[in-house]
Amino acid sequence: MLDRARSNDVINVQDFLNAQPFSPFQWLIFALCFVIVLLDGFDTAAIGFIAPSLIKEWGISRPALGPVLSAALFGLAAGAIIAGPTADRIGRKVVLTASVILFGIACVWSSFSASLAELTVLRFVTGVGLGAAMPNAVTLMSEYCPDKRRATLTNAMFCGFPLGAALGGFLAAWMIPQWGWRSVLLAGGTVPVVLAVLIVLLLPESVRFLVARRAAPERIRASLGRISPVALDASSFVMTESAARTEAKSGIGLVLSRPYLAGTVMLWLTYFMGLVIFYALINWMPLLLKDAGFPPQTAARVSALFPLGGVGAVLFGWLMDRYNANLVIAAGFAATAASVFAIGQVSGNLALLGAVVFVAGIMMNTAQSSLPALAAAFYPTQGRATGVAWMLGIGRFGGIAGSFLVAELARRQFGFAGTFTVIAAAGLVAMAALLVKQRAQNH
Known part of the structure; x- marks a missing residue:
């Protein structure tokens, strides 16, 4: 492999990464990106943890919280859609x-909000930053990974998101009684500002991006030399990619070009449907269980089992690195559909209901968390940031749709089982979309 990576002082970057042991420098990149994603999860979930305190302090109704709770979702979509093409043009x-x-x-500023309107605007701005950070962390990390470990490492990094959201809940429970709700936002904003200094000092630009942009060999040599001194003797660097060729001049053009269009649309549809399921259940399951006859505390405890399953993404990453990644995730969404459907069939048995909700959470969160790694592997360097970011950005509207879906089903008087059957159908659509993507790639 080393002979293939290096010939006449010319190094093929991806072959070089494949040939070397995963170095402390690459683990540093992983750690920084993991913390970015963890903070993303913390700040995305923060508003939900402080909502009861807002109602109490400002004397507002629950419906009045709707705009501030959804503002970050719109910001996340906008940030991802803008940041992807920008990163493909100027760097990750x-x-x-x-x-x-x-x-x-924006999060620090939010802690000083004097009104709901001001907080809503600042949550949108916070969402723009969060939406831009996530896909670029995924892209940069994936571009320093060897081929055989890319999905495993990218999925492991993505586990920082649910961990950050859970951490936010524990910290909020401890901080709010002592210092009030503003302390949660202040902490959630101060740490990223400090982290930004470490990013400037320690995080390199993507070496694949540098090669694609024909950067000076000295810059590429400096990064690869920290992985292995073998790179220090190279005079130039090249990069070969197995992805389909296209004449597109921009990241947007590549993502929407003929060789990638079918896969792009299927990735958007898959991510959209995954978030339909996630937000439909996260936002409505406690109320649905309460309406099914469970006491409010029991409904809350059972519902809390659903978002705990993100750690399975590491296993899926391992499978994706060894088998067909499209089919691995498609199987995950098929299992998601089956388990979500089962929730609606077992409401008479509390123990079984809790177990099924937990399994549904594992399958849904695992399949959904694996999609950024799938997108990063699908697109070449020229359009990778755009491809990952637009999937995340456009998919965010699935979260909005999922929130409205259950309300519409309730208006049409769907029962408990019928509601979960409709939500489960989104998992089948996601599975079918990945099968279409797989078929398109084979033609």
């Missing part, structure tokens, strides 16, 4: 640094 590190600073400052 620049956009990642700017986005971390943006959501950090």
Whole structure:
């Protein structure tokens, strides 16, 4: 492999990464990106943890919280859609640094909000930064990974998101009684601003991006030399990609070009449907269980089992690195559909209901968390940031649709079992979309 990676002082970057042991420098990149994603999860979930305190302090009704709770979702979509093409044009590190600073400052500013309207605007701005950070962390990390470990490492990094959201809940429970709800936002904003300094000092630009942009060999040599001194003797660097060729001149053009269009649309549809399921259940399951006859505390405890399953993404990453990634995730969504459907059939047995909800959470969160790694592997360097970011951005509207879906089903008087049957159908659509993507790639 080393002979293939290096010939006449010319190094093929991906062959070089495949040939070397995973170095401390690459683990540093992983750690920084993991913390970025963890903070993303913390700040995304923060508003939900402080909502009861807002109602109490400002004397507002629950419906009045709707705009502030959804503002970040719209910001997340906008940030991802803008940041992807920008990162493919000017670099992953620049956009990642700017986005971390943006959501950090906006979150700190939010802690000083004097009105619901002001907090709503700042949550949107926070969402823009969060939406821009996530896809660029995924892209940069994937571009320093060897081929055989890319999905495993990218999925492991993505586990920082649910961990950050859970951490936010524990910290909020401890901080709010002592210092009030503003302390949660202040902490959620201060840490990213400090992290931005470490990103500037320690995080390199994507070496694949540098080669694609024909950067000076000295810059590429500096990064690869920290992985192995073998790179220090190279005079030039090249990169070969197995992805389909296209004449597109921009990331957007590549993502929407003929060789990638079918896969792009299927990735969007898959991510959209995954978030339909996630937000439909996260937002409505406690109320649905209460309406099915469970006491409010029991409904809350059972519902809390659903978002705990993200750690399975590491296993799926391992499977994706060894087998067909499209089919691995498609199987995950098929299992998601089956388990969500089963929730509606076992409401008479509390123990069984809890077990099924937990399994549904594992399958749904695992399949959904694996999609960024799938997108990163699907697109070449020229359009990778755009491809990952647009999937995440456009898919966010699935979260909005999922929230409205259950309300519409209730208006049409769907029962408990019928509601979960409709939600489960979204998992089958996601599975079918990945099978279509697989078929398109084979033609």
